[in-house]
Amino acid sequence: MNAGEILAPLIAEASEMIVHTLLEERKLLLCGNGVSGALAQSFCAQLVGGFERERPGLPAIALSGDAVSLSTVARNHGRAESFARSVRALGQPGDLLVIVSNDGRDSNLVQAMRAARDRDMGILALTGGDGGDCAALLDNHDIELRVPSEVAAEVHQVHLLTIFCLCDLIDSSLFGGYED
Numbered sequence: 169m170n171a172g173e174i175l176a177p178l179i180a181e182a183s184e185m186i187v188h189t190l191l192e193e194r195k196l197l198l199c200g201n202g203v204s205g206a207l208a209q210s211f212c213a214q215l216v217g218g219f220e221r222e223r224p225g226l227p228a229i230a231l232s233g234d235a236v237s238l239s240t241v242a243r244n245h246g247r248a249e250s251f252a253r254s255v256r257a258l259g260q261p262g263d264l265l266v267i268v269s270n271d272g273r274d275s276n277l278v279q280a281m282r283a284a285r286d287r288d289m290g291i292l293a294l295t296g297g298d299g300g301d302c303a304a305l306l307d308n309h310d311i312e313l314r315v316p317s318e319v320a321a322e323v324h325q326v327h328l329l330t331i332f333c334l335c336d337l338i339d340s341s342l343f344g345g346y347e348d
Contacts, residue, residue, distance in 0.1 A: 171315050171326045179330055182292055182311045183337035189264040189290065190342065195227035197259055197289075199251045199280055200268035203324050205232035207294075208268045211331045219335040223343050229258060231280075251280035261288035269293070270323040272300025281305045294330060296323030 189196065196215065200208040212230035231254045232238070241253045255265060265284035267277045272295040281302060284291055293302050296315040306312050315326040 171317070174316060175313055175326070175330060178311060178313050179333050180337065182313060183334050183341065185290060185292060185311055186264065186334065186338055187341045189262065190226055190338075192262055194260065194262040194264065195229065196264045196266055197229050197231055197255060197284075198266040198268070199231040199254075199277065201232070201274050201276065203320075204268040204270055204294075204327070207324065207327050207331060208266065209233045210328070211266065211268070211334070214331070214335045215338070219332075219339050221339060221343070223339065226338070226342075231255070231258075248275040248279050250276045252276070252283040255280050255283040255287065255289070259284060259287040259289050262290075263287070264290045264292060266292045267294070267302060268327060269300070269302055270296045270320045270327075271318075272297065272302035274302075277302055278305065294327050296320070296327075 198208040198212045209230040209232055212228045215226040215228040231251050237254060238250045242250045245253060265280060267280060269277050278301045281291055291306060291310040293306060293312045295302055295312055297318045299312060299314050303312055313330055315323045317323050
């Protein structure tokens with residue numbers, strides 16, 4: 169309940185950020201590690217494949233879903249570069265990087281954020297706890313949806329609910345309200 173009260177206005181703002189990115193014909197790059205990576209992939213699947221209605225797919229790429237690229241980059245350039253290299257290769261000015269992390273302390277997410285900044289991309293961070301190193305890299309053009317909990321399972325649960333709220337708001341903004 170506490171997270172909902174804190175996050176509700178920020179979720180609305182984040183949905184507007186995503187809608188603006190899409191209306192400018194830009195794309196979303198999403199990443200996370202472990203369960204957070206699975207949540208990033210789920211968010212991407214809802215954007216590309218559809219949420220609760222039939223609609224065109226939206227341009228989103230789940231960087232955490234490409235095991236071959238991730239392992240190749242980690243082997244050749246180090247784990248910290250695993251997402252950053254893809255952001256540099258695929259990201260364009262005006263695109264949006266979405267990171268999902270239960271604590272914001274993953275070096276590969278920090279490097280992805282730095283790469284996004286170099287590419288003049290916006291950043292949306294779903295974090296927990298104190299936001300970690302990821303929170304420190306955000307500026308006033310970025311948005312952080314920080315779950316007020318240090319418990320990873322609680323953070324993941326709220327992140328999943330947040331993703332569903334974002335999908336619903338994005339669909340409503342882009343495609344109108346639901347018909348009865």
